[in-house]
Amino acid sequence: MRIELEKRGRVSTLFSIVSPLLALVLTLVFGALMFWMLGKAPLGALYSFFVEPLLDVWSIHELAVKAGPLILIAVGLSICYRSNNWNIGAEGQFTIGAITGSILPVLYPAWHSPVILPLMLLLGIAGGALYAGIPALLKARFNTNEILTSLMLVYVAQLFLDWLVRGPWKDPQGHNFPQTTSFQPEAVLPPLLDSGRAHWGFVFAIIAAVALWFMMRFMLKGFEVSVLGQSERAGRFAGFSARRMIWFSLLVSGGLAGLAGISEVSGSIGHLQPSISPGYGFTAIIVAFLGRLNPLGIIASGLVLALTYLGGEAAQLSIGISDKASRVFQGLLLFFVLSCDTLIHYRIRLVLGSANSPAAKSAVSPSNQTAEVTR
Amino acid sequence: MALSKAQQAVPLLSVSKLTKLFGSFAACNGIDLDIAPGEIHALLGENGAGKSTLVKMLFGVLQPSEGQISFEGRPVTITSPGDARHLGIGMVFQHFSLFEALTVAENIALSLDPKIPLAKIAQEAASLSKAYGLPLDPNAHVADLSVGERQRIEIVRALLQNPKLIILDEPTSVLTPQEADRLFETLFKLRAEGRSVLYISHRLEEVRRICDGATVLRHGKVTGACDPKQETPASLARMMVGAEVAEIHREAGATLGDLRLEVSNLTVPAKTPFAVTLKNVGMKVRTGEILAIAGVAGNGQGELFDALSGEYTVPQDDAIRIRGKSVGRTGINGRRLLGAGFVPEERHGHAAVSGMALSDNLLLARSRSDRKAFLSGGLFSLIRKGAVSSATKRICDVMDVRKSGDDPLAGSLSGGNLQKFIVGRELDRQPSVLIVNQPTWGVDAGAASRIRQALIDLAKAGSAVVVISQDLDEIFEVATNIAVISEGKLSEPHPAGELSLERIGLMMGGIHESHSVPEAASAH
Known part of the structure; x- marks a missing residue:
């Protein structure tokens, strides 16, 4: 018996929808297995990991707080990945966006004006975009591998932030803690509702996702992204420029990562500090793929991965499992998503035996031909 | 190597009721084919007729869904190209798989047992190429060689395995007439040694000139088995396409303008x-x-x-x-x-993105030149799907593009049908x-x-x-x-x-x- 993968004539619509759900189910099954091997009651553990965080109003807010940056970054990355530009450095663009967005409240803490917040957001977008412009320039001009340059620039950005908050931007009244002054109220992204911490960053994420979905679905620009992603040569034939697409995709994704950065700092933290992200920029890569690089799918997958962050924290408290469990879940999920995607392009066929299996031996066994191979 | 006389009665390769299904589509449907030892046998057929699928099954790249392949009278299952080579089947592909930066000998070594020293391979390749009239310098870099010479590498590579059957896929499509003549000399030598050749070609004249037998495929089925020397190009073409191939009409002495x-x-x-x-x-x-x-x-x-x-x-x-x-x-x-x-x-x-629908591939070439027809919304450049689909349908009708479904992926069309679409896409603009x-x-x-x-x-x-x-x-x-x-x-x-x-x-x-x-x- 063997398993045959048979290429489908057309992409299966059914499995485009079913495959992520199937991946989710498989992740839960294997997660339960992991809990059982750790000596915990599997169902109880899954419950406290994935259900409990959804039962309180405050934790729904937390979900939105964590999903916001994941979705914002991931929809930008989806444009990159669709166009065959592999921006791995969203974490760095997030960090630089947070820094440039914080210039006004840090340097002008006494400026109380309603325009400060929009300016901060614009500066955050500009900072993230410019930082992503570095790998874009290197790739467009010198054909450098953007995976390496964008990834390495993450560490540059993180160390730059570290230096800023321990050096020139340190709050003089901060008891020597490595952080800036707290932002003035006008510089804080307001909460959506009074019932919790969820702020406008989540709304930005939904707007960005819908806008980019519209672009990919209905606009020539979206078509250009897909064509260049699948074949640069065909794109050139269509008169599209792969070089300009490098700039477009990296600037868009960098700008959105920068917006996520300043939204996080302004909406959730309220000041700059050495660590402003639990790895949103990297987790967003999983979010992008789990959402099949479709901006609307990314909204759903962003919520799912935000839940793994929350569940990790919750399970640590309630059943005493290391919060590394959330990393395991993220890894399982990515693995199963990528495997289940095979079903979209292929159908699986079990071949029971073979009509002429007895003859198989004569073909496989080394016959006297082998000796003659070289004469 | 010597083929015993006793085997002459038995076909070297015999294929019966061979079928390959892709989903419900039968690329090959109950194909029968016999090749005698020392025969140059032609396989004729349009694109999409099932030639490639049949050859891939013979060379172990694809597995048949039904039917039986027998080699030297024994039923065999060929699960990989390695199996095929062990049996004594060699293949020269239409599109060569050679590393341009490596030498001839290095390219040949890649397909052989890694334990054989390179110098030995170079020597064998040189003597083989001399014996079969395929002049080739084993130390030349492939990048420096002409297409004809590159093909010789593939042929020598196949011959080094000492095959009883050599499959050649469209071998003359890349050769000058003189180079083709030289290739035919080589094929005659192989035949004289008792080896068989399965020769795939569109060129009917060639098939009539060099082949001893021919099998014609159409829509995955055998539509004729004949001695090509008894046929005319027109009668062979009729078997291939099912109707007379349309004569090309051209008026002599056309007047040229601006x-x-x-x-x-x-x-x-x-x-x-x-x-x-x-x-x-x-x-x-x-x-x-x-x-x-x-x-x-x-x-x-x-x-x-x-x-x-x-x-x-x-x-x-x-x-x-x-x-x-x-x-x-x-x-x-x-x-x-x-x-x-x-x-x-x-x-x-290049001309088309295989993973995209035909309508998308129409837009590929004409998003700018037909901006008014296919786009709306000013700067937003919204794609007018309706207009693009109806233009796609028009082109498919005019050019008789045969496809499954309304708007299939370009990659699912056979080469000929996709080419008709690609040419039609431009003609549609006049x-x-x-x-x-x-x-x-x-x-x-x-x-x-x-x-x-x-x-x-x-x-x-x-x-x-x-x-x-x-x-x-x-x-x-x-x-x-x-x-x-x-x-x-x-x-x-x-x-x-x-x-x-x-x-x-x-x-x-x-x-x-x-x-x-x-x-x-x-x-x-």
């Missing part, structure tokens, strides 16, 4: 080490004219197409003029807006200048004659057409004037009637006597 495309002193340096430099290329094409550019693959055709299409612009703006306008520095869409249309050689990943690179490469006879007729009709309707082709039959069918490209240089054009096949063959081989050719031609 200058539409003018190229002068076009020099383009090679972009990569393996590319060809274009040297001082010049041509003038008028309305009603089809200028055919003959040449062996790899002599600058691709580079010439890139420069003419504007996919890669050139610094001298007036080196290329379309309808009187200098366009050297204008990109492909700017040239399209002047009324030019382009059909590149490579269908997958371009005033059309530049086509290898219009019928790897395309079945039915689709090829349709495409050629369309080119002739387009020129008659007042367009200037440039056809870059390696297929001399095609060139003589369509051309008003013929020029030859060799090593990046283009000869003077000559009226099609004044050139003989031999003359072109020599020019393709790099013998440039551009100015003395008319006299020489009249001497024939």
